[in-house]
Structures are given as structure tokens and as C-alpha cells.
Amino acid sequence: MSQTPHSAFKRRRLNTQTAATVDTSDEVPPKEYPQNPFSQLSAVDKVDLAPLSRKQRHAWAISRTVQLQEYLSELQVLQTRTAPINQLPNELVVEILSHLREDKDDMAWIRATSICRHWRSVALSTPKLWSNIHVTFTRGLSFLRACLNRARDIDVAISIDKDVGINVEWLRLLSSHKTNIVSMELPIHPVYILPAEIDAALKFPMPKLEFLALTTRFSDHVLLEPAAGQFPCLRSLTLDNVSLRWTPSVFSSIVSLCLANHNNFKSSPLKTFLGAVEACPHLQSLELVEFHPDRKAVPGRLPPIVLPQLRKLLVANHIAEDISFFFDLLDLPSGCNVSLECSNLNRSRSSIVSSIDNILPEATNRLRCFSEASYLVLSVTNQDYIEVEAGLGESPLGTGSKALFDLRMQFDGSVESPSSFFVDALDRFSRAFASSPLTALEIIGEHNHVHEQDWRAAFVRFPLLEQLTLNSFKSPCTLGSALCALHPSESGALVCPQLRELIIKTDIIYPKHRDVVVDYLEYRAQQEPRLAFLQLESAVDEEQAAHRAEFPDDFIAVATALVDKLRIV
DSSP states (O other), rough: OOOOHHHHHHHHHHHHTTSSSOOOTTOOOOOOOOOTTTTTSEEEEEEEEEEOOOOHHHHHHHHHHHHHHHHHHHHHHHHHSSGGGGGOOOOHHHHHHHHTSSSSHHHHHHHHTTTOOOHHHHHHHGGGGSSSEEOOSSSOHHHHHHHHHHTTTTTTEEEETTOOOOOOHHHHHHHHGGGEEEEEEEOOOTTTTTHHHHHHHSSSOTOOOEEEEEEOOOOSEEEEEEOTTTTTTTOOEEESSSEEEHHHHTTOOEEEEEEEEOOOOOOHHHHHHHHHHOTTTTEEEEEEEEEOOOOGOOOOOOOEEETTTEEEEEEEEHHHHHHHHHHHHHHOOOTTTEEEEEEEOOOSSHHHHHHHHHHHHHTTTGGGGTTTTEEEEEEETTTEEEEEEEESHEEEEEEEEEEEEEEEEESSSOOHHHHHHHHHHHHHHHHHHTSSOEEEEEEEEEEEEHHHHHHHHHHHOOOTOEEEEEEEOOHHHHHHHHHBBBBBBSOOOOOSOOEEEEEESSOOOOHHHHHHHHHHHHHTSSSSOOOEEEEEEEEOOTTGGGGTTTSTTTHHHHHHHHHHHHHHO
């Protein structure tokens, strides 16, 4: 007998009902309410509820629930106040929050104030926590206003990110707290506010202001005219694409000045630089960053500018001629630290050598530290940049050393003919420091090969050298040969006759050069004065060790031979 679809459906449903039941032992059973709702109440509550009607009991339950919730809230407050973290003294809480303020995430300390009411109360009642204000794009005018109000009457430092667009309302708020501002970094965007409005709004006197930084990212310079006596305590001033009317009565107290012009399509008026120098007679630190003077407007050669108080000079530019211009224009005092940074040079060797000659002319009398330096570090690494550092002290790593000269030249690609370029750099810088009483020299270069005569020509210029460190790419055979050579003008005298310490860091010593290196070093160690310290060290890290698998025992063999023959450390 055929079955209808309906009967088949019914049979299938019956089959599902007879199937094995699912194990629900892990499920939470539904909550069972007591049949007697008054069983959990106290005897007093039961007496109060007995004469009440159903509606009155509902009202009583609501009122009683509110009372219990308030009681529970008080218990939670008591629990929080008696927690160990809330037993910390207020001074320690302030110290913790102050430490969090120094974190890279400068909002961490503000989030920490939400730990409990006690911490929040301590933070709001401590003005110094709100005295260092950093305003970002996400923390705008309302954040600045809240911090200024919570800082009350103590000194404040304000830093506003460059992407924040301020308007007249911002400047009015700053004006209302002008007597408490000691540091201010202010971006100027002509899109949001006109330069005339900025100039008018910044006329308010700031008697405690010590650091001021004004910057704009737009193509046109913003010209401001501060009033006399407006910044009586100003000591540090940074201007980026911003020009001022320089008057000695306004800026005579400045000891640190930074002039920057990151808009490479505009030339900075030379009178801006000359006016700044004349208006700041007590200048001790001068930084010129991408500051391109309009040299066409210079009537002939300018007389040297004497800055007797200057202790630090930084000139960073991608045009070597601009660096040389300021380098030659300033008459630097003895002991002044000089840092020159030239970046994005053309990769051709001729242009790089020309840039070195522009920055480091043959007449080196203008930089007195050339003749005072006792140590020199010359680094030409990766064929992409040159770093030169010179200073006072026994060695580059000496604790009492003081840097006098710092040069960084960065290129936009691999240098053509790196070996000859390294030789040119070595020759030029050794000539520049030839008259200095150098006692320590470190040379770093990932060059392929330097001939013996090139090493010898450089070392001859350092007769007082006592410590020599070489960090090179390949075998130091030619270096050892140069150190064993005789002085060309002094019969019987070795190159670097005062050498006492020799440190060689190299990646590879080929097996065929192993005995040659040992013989050279053995000969030099036996001459008077004898080497007191000799160190041979591999410059290869663990990741590069696999590339040297074909020469696994070269350093061990050389070191063993040196210990056996030389008997020195």
C-alpha cells in the first residue's frame, strides 16, 4: 500500500522523537523562584508587608530596592577605598602619574586617572601634572583650555602639533594665560588665520617665556614684528619659514637660535640671518637647517662675523655650497662644537669630492678645532654616507672626550668607484687634521681595497698617534705593510712611531694573507716603542657568519700565531 507524503512526513517526525536524546547535563538549569516570595525576607519586613494590599506591596518593594541599591553602592565605595591601591599616599600617586607622563603615549597618565575616584581627585588637585601640555589633532582647543585651568597659576609649557589649525580663539586663550607660559611651540597656518591677525594677537607680553618655536608649512614666509620688552626672559628661539623684525631690544637675551626653511623653492633673505646675529650678542648655540641664503644679493665678500660666545654650530643643508657659505662667513671661537650635515648628494664621485672640497676647504684656519683635536673618527660606510667626528680626549670612547667637529654627508645612492672615493676622503680629511695633535684615530670603511701608499700617506700626517682602530671589510694586509714602512722624510723612522694600541676589526682574512698579516704585526710589535695592546676582532655577526663558512678558522689561526709570537695582550 502506497503511503502519502503526509504519512511519510508524520513517520519521519515520529522517528526524530524516538531518536537518542541530547546530553544536557552541562546546561544551566532555569532559575526556580520560591513558591513563597516572602521566605527570604526578614521578620521585620514580613510584619510590615502583612497588612498591605497587593498594590502597596509593589510600591514598598520599589522603595526597598532603591534603599538596598544605595546601600550596595556605599559598600562598593568602602571596598574601593579600603583596597591596597587606594592606600597609597597622594605624593606616591602623583609620582606614578608623573612617570606615566614621560611615556611615548602621553595619554597613558590621563587614562590612569580613571582607576578610581581617589586617583582622579589627586590628579585634578595637582596643578603640575597639567603644566606640560601637548596638543594634537585629536586633542584640540577644549583639551588645551582644560589643562590651562587645571594648571592654575603655575608655569606651563605648551606644545601644539604642526597639523593643528589654530585660529584667533586659540590665541585669545593663550593671551589669557600669558603670565604663566614659559615654553610655547606654535604652528601658524595662513589658511586658518591671517598673518596680520597672528601678528596682532601675539603682541601680548609674555614675561616668563623662555622658549618659543614658530613654524609654518606653507610656501610664503610669515613676517612678525614683536614689540620691545615683549619677551624679556626669552633664551631659545626656533623659526621655521617664519621671519621676524630683528631688534636688539627684543632678542638680546637669546642664547640659542634655530633658523629653518624647509621650503626649498624659496630663498631666505640674507638680511634675516645677519639681523638675527646682530640682535643676539650672547648667542651660544646656532642651528641653520635648510636655510638657503640669497647669495646673489651679497655685495662682494662679506666680512667675517665674530661670535665670541658661540659654543655650538649646526649647519644642515642638501646644498654643499650653502654649508660652505656659512662655514666661511663665521669666525668660530676656540672650543666651538661644529656639526655639518649634507644630505641627498648626487651619487657621482666627482660631485661628492667637490662637495667635500666646498665644505672642507684646504685653508682650514677658519675651524680652529682642526688644530686642537686629539681624536678623529672617519667613517665611510655602505658607500652611502660619510661621518667625521673630531674632539678632545684620549679616545673616541673616552669618558672625558668632548666633540669639537661633526660632519655627516649622505648620498642618494651607491657611490661610483667606492675604493677610490674612500681614498679621496681619507686623503682630504687627513690633510685637514694634519696639524692637530691627534693621539687616537678610528677609520671605518666598507671598502674593497686600499693600497699601501694610500694608508702610508694618511698615517704620515699623524706622528703623535698612539691608538689606531680599523674597522674594514677585508684583509688588513696593506694596513700592516703601511705601519711597517719607514717615514719618507726621516731615515730609519717608522710611520706613527708613538703607536701603542692597535685594534683591527675586519670581516675576512684570507688564508693566503694569514702569514703575511702575522709577519707584519710581529715586526711592528718588536719596534720601539713596543705595542702594548693588540686586538684582532671579527666584525661579523651571527647572521653573517654563514657567508664566511669557507674561512672558518682564519681568526683563530691568526690570533693563535700572534699570541705565540708577540706575547702581548
